[in-house]
Amino acid sequence: MSSFTFHPDASHAAAMTVGKVITATATTTGAFFDTSEFSACFTAVDGSAGAGDIQFTSATYTVGEAGGTAAITVARVGGSNGSVTANFSTSNGTATAPDDYAAVTNLPITYADGETGTKTVNVTINNDSTFETNETVNLSLSTTQINRPDFAPTAPNQAVDPHAAVLTIVDNDPPPSFSIDDVSHSEGNSGTTSYVFTVTKTGNTALNAQVDYATVDGTATAPSDYTAIAPTTFTFLPGETTKQVTVLVKGDTNVESNETFTIHLSNAVNATISDADGTGPLSTTTRPALHRRRDP
Numbered sequence: 048m049s050s051f052t053f054h055p056d057a058s059h060a061a062a063m064t065v066g067k068v069i070t071a072t073a074t075t076t077g078a079f080f081d082t083s084e085f086s087a088c089f090t091a092v093d094g095s096a097g098a099g100d101i102q103f104t105s106a107t108y109t110v111g112e113a114g115g116t117a118a119i120t121v122a123r124v125g126g127s128n129g130s131v132t133a134n135f136s137t138s139n140g141t142a143t144a145p146d147d148y149a150a151v152t153n154l155p156i157t158y159a160d161g162e163t164g165t166k167t168v169n170v171t172i173n174n175d176s177t178f179e180t181n182e183t184v185n186l187s188l189s190t191t192q193i194n195r196p197d198f199a200p201t202a203p204n205q206a207v208d209p210h211a212a213v214l215t216i217v218d219n220d221p222p223p224s225f226s227i228d229d230v231s232h233s234e235g236n237s238g239t240t241s242y243v244f245t246v247t248k249t250g251n252t253a254l255n256a257q258v259d260y261a262t263v264d265g266t267a268t269a270p271s272d273y274t275a276i277a278p279t280t281f282t283f284l285p286g287e288t289t290k291q292v293t294v295l296v297k298g299d300t301n302v303e304s305n306e307t308f309t310i311h312l313s314n315a316v317n318a319t320i321s322d323a324d325g326t327g328p329l330s331t332t333t334r335p336a337l338h339r340r341r342d343p
């Protein structure tokens with residue numbers, strides 16, 4: 048069957064208000080005036096504005112990690128004719144579900160015939176205790192589906208482009224901190240003794256963290272008392288919490304008071320430093336006997 052366009056004249060147009068029902072019949076012009084009913088009647092609609100589609104009200108949204116939920120607003124744009132539905136979904140950007148947020152998949156958002164304004168979809172945010180960068184969640188709205196009764200189920204619904212936006216979750220956790228312990232034991236009377244210092248990273252982090260360490264002379268001096276360590280960088284992967292620094296201390300039988308040197312931490316990256324100095328007193332616990340014997 049061929050199609051045609053209906054042009055109401057002035058008197059008929061006045062009756063063509065939205066919501067009225069239109070029917071059509073075909074009548075031959077022959078002697079018998081045969082009449083045929085057309086397909087199901089349908090409701091007159093506001094064709095000038097169309098059904099519109101459902102869009103995000105912004106290309107970007109931001110929420111603090113402690114915000115509980117991110118309120119994502121959408122609006123019906125371009126018309127209010129008929130009922131429309133679009134499906135809202137999230138997908139991982141740099142944020143990952145379920146650690147950072149609760150995923151949403153194909154949540155329908157529906158506007159009734161004639162309904163306009165904004166609607167809000169809540170995305171649940173997880174307030175974890177991990178230091179991390181601000182992270183993103185991709186938001187999508189599917190093609191808007193138009194649910195008008197005059198659209199047969201098998202007919203293609205009006206297709207409107209899908210829409211996308213990005214939600215940024217702003218982290219609220221402090222960076223991890225580095226500390227180094229102190230080491231004290233006998234230097235020994237000969238050879239070298241290992242002084243093992245432990246650098247500890249405290250706090251959850253999703254990022255690599257770095258810190259530099261180097262020896263610093265105190266009353267003990269390199270190279271006569273110990274072997275100096277030039278500035279060196281430790282890189283801690285997210286799950287690493289401790290690393291060790293070994294300083295070789297030279298033992299001798301000289302009469303000397305306890306001496307010290309320091310391992311100094313500096314230049315922390317993605318971290319802070321809570322205890323920057325590990326001291327290494329060269330305890331002379333083997334010395335008192337020698338000391339008393341030689342000192343009248």
Ligand SMILES: [Ca+2]
Binds near residue numbers: 141142143179253
């Ligand atoms: Ca994360």
Ligand SMILES: [Ca+2]
Binds near residue numbers: 177
């Ligand atoms: Ca997180």
Ligand SMILES: [Ca+2]
Binds near residue numbers: 112113174176219220
């Ligand atoms: Ca947090």
Ligand SMILES: [Ca+2]
Binds near residue numbers: 174175179219
């Ligand atoms: Ca966090």
